[in-house]
Amino acid sequence: MPIGPYQSPLALISDSETDHHHQALPETPAVAQAAAPAGLRLRGIDKRFGDNHVLKGIDLDVPVGQFVAIVGKSGCGKSTLLRLLVGLDEPTGGEISFYGEGGDTIEPNARIVFQEPRLLPWISVADNVAVGLGDGVSRQTGRQEAQRALAAVQLSEKAGDWPSKLSGGQRQRVALARALVSRPGLLALDEPLGALDALTRLGMQELVTDVWRELGFTAVLVTHDVGEAVHLADRVIVLDEGRISLDLEISQSRPRRHGDPVLAELEGKLLDTILGKA
Numbered sequence: 001m002p003i004g005p006y007q008s009p010l011a012l013i014s015d016s017e018t019d020h021h022h023q024a025l026p027e028t029p030a031v032a033q034a035a036a037p038a039g040l041r042l043r044g045i046d047k048r049f050g051d052n053h054v055l056k057g058i059d060l061d062v063p064v065g066q067f068v069a070i071v072g073k074s075g076c077g078k079s080t081l082l083r084l085l086v087g088l089d090e091p092t093g094g095e096i097s098f099y100g101e102g103g104d105t106i107e108p109n110a111r112i113v114f115q116e117p118r119l120l121p122w123i124s125v126a127d128n129v130a131v132g133l134g135d136g137v138s139r140q141t142g143r144q145e146a147q148r149a150l151a152a153v154q155l156s157e158k159a160g161d162w163p164s165k166l167s168g169g170q171r172q173r174v175a176l177a178r179a180l181v182s183r184p185g186l187l188a189l190d191e192p193l194g195a196l197d198a199l200t201r202l203g204m205q206e207l208v209t210d211v212w213r214e215l216g217f218t219a220v221l222v223t224h225d226v227g228e229a230v231h232l233a234d235r236v237i238v239l240d241e242g243r244i245s246l247d248l249e250i251s252q253s254r255p256r257r258h259g260d261p262v263l264a265e266l267e268g269k270l271l272d273t274i275l276g277k278a
């Protein structure tokens with residue numbers, strides 16, 4: 001099923017910082033159960049911005065529940081591809097479809113987390129998380145679901161605080177909770193740990209792994225950090241000038257240790273490909 005004009009809450013947490021009006025929030029389905037994890041099927045995906053031909057006929061299949069990382073040089077089209085996957089933009093050509101565990105075509109519940117948490121400073125942490133549910137949910141349900149999502153990111157005790165009282169890492173955990181609160185079937189992560197210090201980043205990598213394993217969504221991570229990609233993902237894809245130049249499986253069991261020689265070897269192989277030495 002091609003992605004049509006999009007109607008998800010993504011717009012609220014993605015676009016201009018000033019576009020926080022509540023009328024932007026769409027209705028959301030009931031949140032009592034998790035959305036079906038969504039497998040992805042991309043065929044011949046093209047994206048042009050005027051004369052700039054950014055994505056050139058991408059074919060990609062991502063099985064239900066897989067964790068995929070996308071790496072590549074700056075400007076190679078990583079974020080553009082991610083935005084197409086969650087419906088924030090439309091391809092110029094080709095088709096994107098989604099399927100559930102049984103192989104049936106589904107409409108995915110997709111969410112995205114960006115590098116900047118983009119929290120609303122005038123409402124509490126819990127209310128920021130509840131924003132991810134949209135309008136069609138009672139205040140009480142919103143609070144309950146927000147508490148559940150905050151617990152998943154180990155931030156329950158901050159529910160009543162203002163965002164300004166949080167550290168950078170805590171704010172990003174709130175952004176993750178806001179994305180998780182509607183129990184998405186597809187979670188896109190656009191360099192979500194890029195602004196964090198090294199130690200906080202390592203802690204967040206473990207947290208992301210834990211929530212992914214617990215909640216079972218399909219994850220697509222864009223990162224500049226090849227070490228992070230091999231640490232987190234089942235599979236790493238290298239984009240180069242709008243095409244997939246390497247599709248590498250990372251079969252190492254979890255939990256994964258930083259400094260693992262097998263992962264270091266894979267990281268070297270990815271870097272050689274990205275830098276054109278392979």
Ligand SMILES: Nc1ncnc2c1ncn2[C@@H]1O[C@H](COP(=O)(O)OP(=O)(O)OP(=O)(O)O)[C@@H](O)[C@H]1O
Nearest residue numbers: 049052054072073074075076077078079080081224
């Ligand atoms: N909305 C847009 N309008 C015009 N050009 C765009 C738009 N979004 C992206 N581009 C162009 O598409 C190309 C790919 O950008 P994209 O942000 O996808 O790259 P990236 O690989 O994510 O880069 P980085 O690693 O630096 O974040 C760039 O040339 C960029 O200028």
